[in-house]
Amino acid sequence: MACTNCSTGSKDGTPRGCKNNGTCGTDSCNKLTVFDWLSNMSLPGGQEAFDCVEVRFKNGRKEFFRNSDKLTLSIGDIVATEASPGHDIGIVTLTGELVKVQMKKKHVKDTPEILKIYRKASQKDIDIWSTARNREEPMKVVAREIAIRLNLEMKISDIEFQGDASKATFYYTANDRVDFRQLIKDFAREFSIRIEMKQVGFRQEASRLGGIGSCGRELCCSTWLTDFRSVNTSAARYQQLSLNPQKLAGQCGKLKCCLNYELDTYLDALKGFPDMDTKLYTEKGDAVCQKVDIFKGLMWFAYFDNMAHWHVLEVDQVKEIVALNKQKERISALEDYAVEAEENVEKTFQNAVGQDSLTRFDAPKKRNKKRGGKKGGDREAVATEGTPAGGGDRKRNDRNGNDRGDRNRQRQNGPKPEAKQQDGAAVREPRPERQDRPQRNNQPKGEPREPRQDNRPQRNPEGKGGEPRPERQDRPQRNNQPKGEAKPQQNEAQQGGERPEGAANPKKKNNRNRNRNRNKPNDNNAPTQE
Template sequence: MGCGSCSTGGGCSPAGCKSNGSCLTNGCSKLDVHDWLSHMDMPNNYKPFSIVEVKFKGSRKEFYHNNDNIYLEAGELVAVETTTGGYDIGHVSITGELVRMQMTKRHVKEADVTKKIYRRATPADVDKWKMAKDLEWETMHKSRTLALELKLSMKISDVDYQGDKTKATFYYTAEGRVDFRELIKKMAESFRIRIEMRQIGMRQEASRLGGIGSCGRELCCSTWLTDFKTVSTSAARYQNLSLNTLKLAGQCGKLKCCLNYELDTYMDALKHIPDNVNFLKTEKGDARLQKTDIFKKIMWFAYPREESWIPLPISRVKEIQQMNRDGVLPEDLGEIIEVETAPVKVLDYENVVGQDSLTRLDERRNNNKNKSKNKSRNKGPRPDGQAPAQAGPRPEGNRQQNNAPKREGGQQAGPRPNRPEGNRQQNNGPKPEGNTQQAGPKPEGSNRGNNRKPNRPRPNPNNPNRNNNTPPPARPE
């Protein structure tokens, strides 16, 4: 059986749930509490605490009475009582004395707990609960379509079905009040269930949906943060942060809750920093404040039309400030302290896992280009007209005897060596009619091919009349 706090609402696989009911696959281990009393043995006459904490989808947790003294462990599915009738299915999160501490933390009294646990969830209860969870995604999209048709300024962010599939709670966000009476009528006709509309804030919506923050970790509101305190822009000013709404806003569109985490430390450090120190008056001129390091207790000042900043300790700043109040102007800011700057460490990373370089493809491509260039250079003719040099001596068996006399065009007069007799073509007699090449002399004006131009006489470079179009004299036979 899957865990009941899945943010997806469908329940995860049994392999993804730990023994305490937190899911590993769908990321729904929200607001889990470690039972640090589980390994301790209780006294013999100890009566276990009868109230059990049960968690449901999202971060919703409630307390129930275990009147029948059912033995329950963390992570078990139980059927519990609801206020509107029927039953709901949830996971047991905490049992024993730790529940008493959680009730004290949340300011819940034992008399306020009225609902009880019916039984352990049976297979039929689990099947119906899973079918109800499978309908949540489709129901949410249909309800959004109905809200758009009625032109309501609201956003339905999540739907939570009851375990017996008789009721659904719709969570929505809106800037003001919304009249959704007509919407409830249409949704009741289409879904055939009881409907409850519940408005939540932007931070509650982010805690229910979850996500990854700019720090790279899961949102604090969906993992461990339970109370949402107001965050103002003054928290960013005290910490010397730029007032950029894109950087200071979280997933919910509001200021990040983590701005309050270090605010107390900054407020304690600011107690030692003097107030209203915009400039210090000296005989050299007015030195204006440029920067303040509240943890190192150093303040930087600069004279007008000078680029260099002068660091001063807080004690010297208070001294000059008191002198200015008494009407005394010092000659200059005084002794300048040396601010130590930590050297930048250059880390040498070693490739210990055998990862490939990002430029390996470019290097391989350049190597292939160089190889192709070298091959083309070896194959091309030399500038002196000689044949390209061979890489090594050729074997004796592959050498050809070129002792035969050559013709005028540079071809050998004799037959080609090592040529089989069957492949030789006899050009002594006339060829068949289908061949276009004739063994004898070609007639005038004949073409070599159908698409070729007729043979034209080429000009003779030795002829003085080469610019004329007159053909050269015929050679004697």
């Protein structure tokens, strides 16, 4: 961030600066410094020195004042200047004949209306000025809160107090016109001071804040650039740049100032090129320019009926064709003048530093082979007796000592048929088909299938051996009485008297006990006594 305390005076009257011993991190301190190369030269005899001096204030503001009292001033002196109302405190940056040159450069006329310098600042003036400067940051926070409360689309970027603390200038940025009449009333009520609003551009705000650009260096506007010229998109078109707002815009949100740096060089180079609107008339058809390469001196043309296919021509060839067209002559085709485009040659780079390949993660990972069996590949294990090798497969044996893996493979694949030698090559006999497997129905689709013959023996409903099943005498008959009717009364033996042998007590057994005791022997066969 740019230094904002460089023009603030300390108690002893010297500028406080940013405490970097004259070298600021963003070079904003030295941005407005002027080298007086006429300081060692004396004026001719009888000629008086120019009576105007240049004074610098906060935020890069410079003004010219007249030294009517003939004060002995030098660069770096703190002076009290005339202001409206009251007086202001600033630092002298230039004296002598160079002030006349600067006034001419900035179009300031030497008239009697120029404000004058009162005196060199006293210690009291410096104390009041320093106290007022210390109030700026807390006031800026409160001012932004008031602007947000009033729903104003503006940003308070900075506050500058006058040297006598009688007036405060609020610098703000906004896209549109802002009605800040109510805002000024709230500021005057809150701060009890005279308020002045001044709008600045986004470029001026970025130069005051500072920062690092996309080029990796400090912003030009905060280091050395003082005049902000307008930049438009035509500067990018002439330099054959892509109209991408994200790349062409700077931190201020506007087009970068550096687009104007090389614009004059490109314009001088384009003077030897035909216009982009140049049309070439041929017997095959009319062609229009699509692209220009300033450095190689090439131009790309395409026919109106085939805009996708471009033909490369040199600038001299284009000028020759244009001259023929002016004489109302047509060439046969652009292919006769076309330049062969350079083939794209793949560049190979050697790994001199020993770094890993950038495409090492693009190749798919290799799956690990399954351990054991023929599908994953058998590994020969070399080990001592009873100890398997670290990298080999361990053999799993059953209780009898046989290899379990061989037994499983024989179970899955069956015994291997013996190979026969035929004409020097091994030929295996086909495996015999299993006789116990049912034949598959090879009937074509869409036709009705034949009914399946069931050769299973029929179930004898009468029981095994053809004899009828005996009925169980101890099972109580199910009551098939319809619902809603009263159940018949039970006899005395069933109500509480003697129960027949083998009969169960339905009152004391529930379903859970019946299921649990189903497989147990029945101990209730003994007769019960009353």
